[in-house]
Amino acid sequence: MSRSKFYSRIVVDGIPQLDHLDTTITEIPTIFGNTYYTVAEFDIGRIDRISHINYGTSEYWWIICIANNISNPFEELELGRTLIIPSTGDIHEYYRKNKKR
Secondary structure (H helix, E strand, C coil), X not given: CCHHHHEEEEEECCEEEEEEEEECCCCCCCCCCEEEEECCHHHCCCHHHHHHHHHCCXXXXXXXXXXXXXXXXXXXXXXXXXXXXXXXXXXXXXXXXXXXX
16 A cells, blocks of 8 residues: 555646645544554664554555654654554544545
């Protein structure tokens, strides 16, 4: 699942791009339940690592950011912070309902 599916595609100066001003990325509703993860010292600046630990892939880092209102994971991952980890069921439901066609 790619977050690029949440953006419209536009052409700027003849170059196809994603329109980051037109997105459907919003809060992820909880249907199936969340788990939680406490940031350890070796996790700081490594939201991809936290994604890999919880989902088996580093590709869902942006889902963790959305669920925790993190705009800059390099500055906002603090030691001891407890993160909400949405269930994979909620992620797939969110993706199904919100992706751009």
